[in-house]
Amino acid sequence: MTKMQIVAKASLTFFGVSAIVNLCHNISMLPSLTQNTSILRVILFLPIFIILLIAIVYLLILKNDWLARKMAGSGEELNPESEALWLAGSFRMVAVFYGLILLSGSIPTILNVVVLPLHIHPLISEIFTFKTFPKSLIFTPSQWSSMVYNFLKTILAAYLLYGWPRFIRFQLNIRKTKSPLNQNRYTEGIKNE
């Protein structure tokens, strides 16, 4: 791959991840829509969301090489060592940038999680003492979905800021298996067998 293709690949991955987050945000808003519209309509919408999600993951994140090649065109190919460094560096930059953007919206969630033990203690004692379920723990479906979305977004932000290690390793391993040297070894192995 050329340098520009790697940059294009990283940008496509960034667009893919941000599209997934936006899509999940829309899905989390579905329960609030059910109050006004019929559940059947919402159920009909769900497969569209799922198909979009799969398409984004497949085209923009996992198999985006062809699109990156089309975007960046051809050029001087990098040697495998430089390619690995450029890939790891580009993906890490994308991860840090999007992680920071997500973190800016996740600070209230982090604070809520941190102070959760302080709030949960009196509620638990209320359950055991009065044998009643506290009303403050009863959430509507839209509140639940928004809480789950915020929590997952915070986890994603933390993971991205940690450097997205598994995904980068996965991408580097794919590249390693695709490199011409390894392919030659593979074909030689088949011939020897």
Next chain:
Amino acid sequence: MNKMHTLTKIILSAIGILFTIRLLSQLPIAIYLFYSRPAWETAGSLLLSLLLAAGIVAVLLYIFIYKRESLAKKIVGSEQLPEPDSQIQWLPVALRLICIAGGFYFLSTVLWHTTNVINQLAFFKAHTYANYKVINTYAPFSFRDILPWIIMLICSIYLLCGAPHFVRWQVRKTLEQCRKLDNADSVSD
């Protein structure tokens, strides 16, 4: 000045322009509030929002457009750097730029919220003076509401300083990852 400096200058200008636009885009809300309820309070909040936005925009333009050359030199380091083709040099510079962009994102969000709170306070005051029945009590200055914004402000200052520890840690991790892959390759050979 090599390619790296030029690239850094371009990115700094882009950051400046992007966040100037982001800051200016919040002004219509203040104008709308004044338009929907003309009063001294909303006029004051509009003026304050305008002054705050104008001040920040002026600082942004000064640092990121006029002083970008010296800032680029500070970010890249020495002037005698190799071209970005060299493997390691570009990574900390790029990460530092991303951190600065992230810091501005944080700062503009904090400013956005601050002007929003000022506008809402003014709006609610104008509401009360106009003898309207105020149903909801509004307390935007409670500690619990302000704490996330204080944390965001601290984060933005750290990121605007280039987040040196974070960048160093990220670069070290990236190199470690690549070295691990190379070692795995050499073991399999």
